[in-house]
Amino acid sequence: MRSQILDQNTQLSFSVFIFILITSLLIVNSEPKIAISAQDSTELSDVKVAIYNGGHSNENLASRTALISMFEWLNADITLISPEEMLNGALSGHSMLVMPGISPYTLRDEMTNIGYDIIRNFIASGGAYIGIYGGTFFEWTRFPLFDVELQSYLSDLPFGKSLVTINLHKNATGPNLDDLQDSYSTLSWTGSYFDAPDMSHVTTIASYAQNGRPCMVTFTYGMGAVFLSSPHPEIEEGDSRDFTTFQDELNDPDSEWELMQVIASWLLAISGVMPINPIPVIIVSLAVVVFGVIAIALIVIYRKSHIK
Numbered sequence: 001m002r003s004q005i006l007d008q009n010t011q012l013s014f015s016v017f018i019f020i021l022i023t024s025l026l027i028v029n030s031e032p033k034i035a036i037s038a039q040d041s042t043e044l045s046d047v048k049v050a051i052y053n054g055g056h057s058n059e060n061l062a063s064r065t066a067l068i069s070m071f072e073w074l075n076a077d078i079t080l081i082s083p084e085e086m087l088n089g090a091l092s093g094h095s096m097l098v099m100p101g102i103s104p105y106t107l108r109d110e111m112t113n114i115g116y117d118i119i120r121n122f123i124a125s126g127g128a129y130i131g132i133y134g135g136t137f138f139e140w141t142r143f144p145l146f147d148v149e150l151q152s153y154l155s156d157l158p159f160g161k162s163l164v165t166i167n168l169h170k171n172a173t174g175p176n177l178d179d180l181q182d183s184y185s186t187l188s189w190t191g192s193y194f195d196a197p198d199m200s201h202v203t204t205i206a207s208y209a210q211n212g213r214p215c216m217v218t219f220t221y222g223m224g225a226v227f228l229s230s231p232h233p234e235i236e237e238g239d240s241r242d243f244t245t246f247q248d249e250l251n252d253p254d255s256e257w258e259l260m261q262v263i264a265s266w267l268l269a270i271s272g273v274m275p276i277n278p279i280p281v282i283i284v285s286l287a288v289v290v291f292g293v294i295a296i297a298l299i300v301i302y303r304k305s306h307i308k
Contacts, residue, residue, distance in 0.1 A: 043265045044076040047273065050094040053080040054110045055102040059189075063101035063132055066234040066242035070257050071098070073241070074264065083110040091122050095273045096264070101133040101189075101232060124222025128267035130260075131228045133189060156211055157191030163250050164188040165209035166216070166231060168259075174203045174218055175266035177259075183209060184256050186231040191215075193230060205263065218263070225270040227263050234260065 049071050051064060071078050081090045091097060097119065099107075111119075123129050157164060163185045170177045184206075193213035196202060205227070206216040215230045233256030236242040 043261055044071065044074040044268070047076050047096065047268060048079065048094045049076040049096045049098060050079050050081045050086075050091055051098045052083075052086070052100060052102070054083045055100070055106050057103060057106075060100060060102045060106075062244045063232060063234060065244045066232075066236065067098055067100050067132070069242045069244075070234050070260060073257065074261060083115065086111075086118060087115055089118075091118060091127075094122075094127070095268060095271070096128040096130065097122060099129070099131045100234075120221075123224035123226060126223040126271050126273075128224060128264070128271045128273065129221075129226045130264065130267070131226070132232060132234060133192075133230055157188065157208060159190060161187065161189050161250075163252060164191060164231065166206040167209050168206050169204050172203050172205065174205070175262050177205075177262065180259055180262065181254065184233075184254055184259065185252050186233055186256055187235045187250065187252065188215075188231045191230070194228065218267070220270060223271065225267040227267055233257070 051067055051071070053064065055061075055064075068078060068080075076096075079090075079094065119129070165183055166186050167183045168177050168180060170180075170182070191208065193208065193215055194202070194204075194217045195214070199214075202214075202217050202219045204214040204217055207214050216228070216233075218225065218227045220226070234242065235244070236252065236255055236257070
């Protein structure tokens with residue numbers, strides 16, 4: 001009888017231990033939302049960010065200049081990488097690659113399949129990627145880097161450069177958007193949107209207010225993470241802090257840099273570069289383990305006291 005009760009104690013203790021282990025793993029591996037203060041512009045301090053230095057149009061120059069200004073505001077360690085440098089391995093050692101707005105034809109000619117393989121491997125190995133407008137056209141240019149296609153101009157949105165309203169999807173899994181505005185006025189060029197045969201692996205960050213189509217999306221790719229935007233959140237229309245006068249006549253009433261700060265930090269966290277609120281996760285995990293050990297001890301003591 002005594003040995004049977006001891007065996008029962010062992011089985012019960014083992015079951016409780018397995019429950020604790022599984023619970024702790026679920027807590028650690030759950031995908032949290034990151035709460036980042038919109039006023040703190042030092043979130044990317046010392047993070048090595050590569051900005052693609054290709055293309056030659058005025059639009060491309062404006063997008064690249066604005067992105068440099070934005071990441072300087074975030075105190076990132078910025079490197080401009082030309083197509084030739086990227087093809088020769090200069091992307092190595094960086095945590096994030098940023099692709100400014102650029103003609104998809106120019107991007108296709110500069111990068112070729114070899115360059116696309118380099119970008120694909122960079123992200124799959126744990127890199128973060130931000131692509132703006134032309135930097136999202138990989139499927140459209142017949143070099144399918146991502147299984148997300150940027151669809152063409154929508155007839156119910158203004159054609160050409162204009163300000164459009166986008167609505168954030170604050171309930172979406174991913175970056176914590178709770179402290180940000182519900183909507184933004186953003187520079188758009190043709191009003192393109194994202195679509196794919198299977199969108200289940202894609203998180204919509206924002207959609208056009210006029211038609212609900214996804215215009216900002218994010219998803220994981222291998223060990224890395226990707227953010228794509230059809231509008232231009234990097235351009236500060238009517239504000240000189242982006243160091244470009246591009247489309248200043250539009251006079252945008254708000255800034256999307258705080259939104260981009262949250263997204264960039266989330267991409268880096270998912271890619272393993274930045275911690276995702278590690279202290280609360282550790283505390284909860286330790287609390288579960290301690291509770292489990294106490295529970296096992298109480299069970300063993302109780303059952304031993306009832307051994308006849």
